[in-house]
Amino acid sequence: MGGGAIGAACARELARAGRSVLVIDRGRGTGEAWTAAGGMLAPQIEAHTEDPLFDLGLAGRNRYTELAPSLQETTGIDIGLWQEGIAQVAQTEDSVELLKSKVAWQRQQGHLCDWLAADEVATRWPWMGPTHGALWAPEEGALNPVPLVEALLADAQAAGARVVHDTATRLERRGDRIIGVVGKEIYHSDAVVIAAGAWSGKLDGLPRPISVEPVRGQMAAVPWPQMIEPFIMYSADGYIIAREGEALLGSTMENAGFEAEVTSAGLASIFSAATSLCPGLAKQEVRRTWAGLRPVTPDGLPIVGREPSVEGLWLATGHGRNGILLAAITGLLIAEMMSGDSTTIEDLDALKALDPARFWRW
Ligand SMILES: Cc1cc2nc3c(=O)[nH]c(=O)nc-3n(C[C@H](O)[C@H](O)[C@H](O)COP(=O)(O)OP(=O)(O)OC[C@H]3O[C@@H](n4cnc5c(N)ncnc54)[C@H](O)[C@@H]3O)c2cc1C
CATH class of the missing domain: 3.50.50.60 (FAD/NAD(P)-binding domain)
Incomplete structure (x- = not known):
């Protein structure tokens, strides 16, 4: 069923x-x-x-x-399998220690995971907003x-x-x-x-x-900005996924019952998270918005x-x-x-x- x-x-x-x-x-x-x-x-x-x-x-x-x-x-x-890695960005001083300990824990178990200092992040992804560094997991991806x-x-x-x-x-x-x-x-x-x-x-x-209860997630898509290589980035507040010429921006975690609608507050939070990661996205037109319900225990x-x-x-x-x-x-x-x-x-x-x-x- x-x-x-x-x-x-x-x-x-x-x-x-x-x-x-x-x-x-x-x-x-x-x-x-x-x-x-x-x-x-x-x-x-x-x-x-x-x-x-x-x-x-x-x-x-x-x-x-x-x-x-x-x-x-x-x-x-x-199925669009993409295996080029994901970065989880530290946007506050407080998140640095947390992410560094996550890197250490994963490396101790033999998994590929690196800490990139803020200047390395800026060199690798010059179009990014200010960061305090990032966790880099090269085997992560998407489909x-x-x-x-x-x-x-x-x-x-x-x-x-x-x-x-x-x-x-x-x-x-x-x-x-x-x-x-x-x-x-x-x-x-x-x-x-x-x-x-x-x-x-x-x-x-x-x-x-x-x-199992529904937890709503809102999403939006904007055209992928020219001159920027495709990537997937996370922050504590949201993420950006490159897919088929678009940037998919996500997402909220809301207890809204079975209502799978987008709201202006939800969209504001995902646009704010995405544009602080990649300020160049702020100029892009919004192509689509949508929402779905995650099954959560x-x-x-x-x-x-x-x-x-x-x-x-x-x-x-x-x-x-x-x-x-x-x-x-x-x-x-x-x-x-x-x-x-x-x-x-x-x-x-x-x-x-x-x-x-x-x-x-x-
Ligand atoms: C915005 C958002 C972003 C997400 N991003 C990610 C991600 O990046 N990576 C990841 O791993 N997961 C992600 N998820 C979570 C993932 O989508 C879900 O965990 C997954 O889809 C759950 O699969 P499912 O088949 O259990 O439920 P669903 O995908 O909801 O499928 C349930 C199916 O059951 C059908 N159904 C329901 N009731 C009935 C009924 N009574 N009779 C017949 N059919 C019925 C529905 O129509 C539906 O087709 C995301 C979810 C959301 C909402």
């Missing part, structure tokens, strides 16, 4: 594993996250020290190195989420999956077993995977609540695995800010878990961190 980034990735892996797969998706234009996302693959930038899912994020990022050419070959769709989801679904269909446009409203249950999903009709199945993003908890018939980590209170129910949701990064690896994990195989993640703590039962013990 749900054919966004996570549902499409699960469908592809399950169909390729020989299962009979039906994807139920209600279609675009309802605030779904995948059509709004920036598509950064930035586990190093997003990680905090002691982050239980740092390694999963790295594995998620690295998986696209193989997946992008493979999807291009099988579907003809280019284009819309062709990613289209390619995953196309590849799933090539492996036998079917896609129907319908809105699922209820789980169908017999005793302690889930036997399907109800939309315009009843879709019977041995197993249901709920991958409906921020809407995952809205189905009737759930055995217990799913702790109380601890900020995804929910991936079997719902233990009934048979036949699986959850793949709550990926928050990193659902594009984690889509491909989540699809693989779900397929492995459903077939009872040992999983790509061997680290028990990381698997526990994803446990669907962790918020509700009844």
Whole structure:
């Protein structure tokens, strides 16, 4: 249920594993996250020290190195994989120590990550606004989420999956077993995977609540300024992503319920963050604005695995800010878990961190 980034990735892996797969998706234009996302693959930038899912994020990022050419070959769709590095800029004195300790922590574990002093930043990117230095993660990157989801679904269909446009409203249950999903009709199945993003908890018939709430993100696009090399830059307040001749500017993190609208306050905050990073953007016309709803859990980590209170129910949701990064690896994990195989993640703590039962013990 749900054919966004996570549902499409699960469908592809399950169909390729020989299962009979039906994807139920209600279609675009309802605030779904995948059509709004920036598509950064930035586990190093997003990680905090002691982050239980740092390694999963790295594995998620690295998986696209193989997946992008493979999807291009099988579907003809280019997912726009870009692997030229991301800088996280210190715009205040206070953030310098934090970012330097992040650099040190990542280097201690053998990951490529450097601290660039303010004069190095100014030499490398002379068009940037004032900085106090930057963390440089040369293996970070991005992809284009819309062709990613289209390619995953196309590849799933090539492996036998079917896609129907319908809105699922209820789980169908017999005793302690889930036997399907109800939309315009009843879709019977041995197993249901709920991958409906921020809407995952809205189905009737759930055995217990799913702790996912929408967190709105607003975005804008302006033409990429001439004479500036493409880049991706983060600050504490926002980011700039170069994509197909545009600068994508993001993003807010707002608890606004299920309202996927842009607001003048939200746009003001992302333009302010972007123009302080790259003042040259201030002269660019605004081409598009949009917003989407991230599926966010109380601890900020995804929910991936079997719902233990009934048979036949699986959850793949709550990926928050990193659902594009984690889509491909989540699809693989779900397929492995459903077939009872040992999983790509061997680290028990990381698997526990994803446990669907962790918020509700009844
Ligand atoms: C502004 C913004 C920027 C982001 N930037 C990044 C980024 O740079 N990097 C990154 O990794 N992540 C990013 N994300 C997060 C990422 O987009 C999400 O984590 C990811 O898309 C979640 O995938 P999903 O499939 O769970 O949910 P979604 O992408 O929201 O997809 C859910 C799907 O389920 C469908 N659906 C919902 N309810 C029903 C129903 N009842 N019946 C049928 N279908 C249903 C929806 O229509 C949708 O297609 C960003 C998100 C936003 C909003």
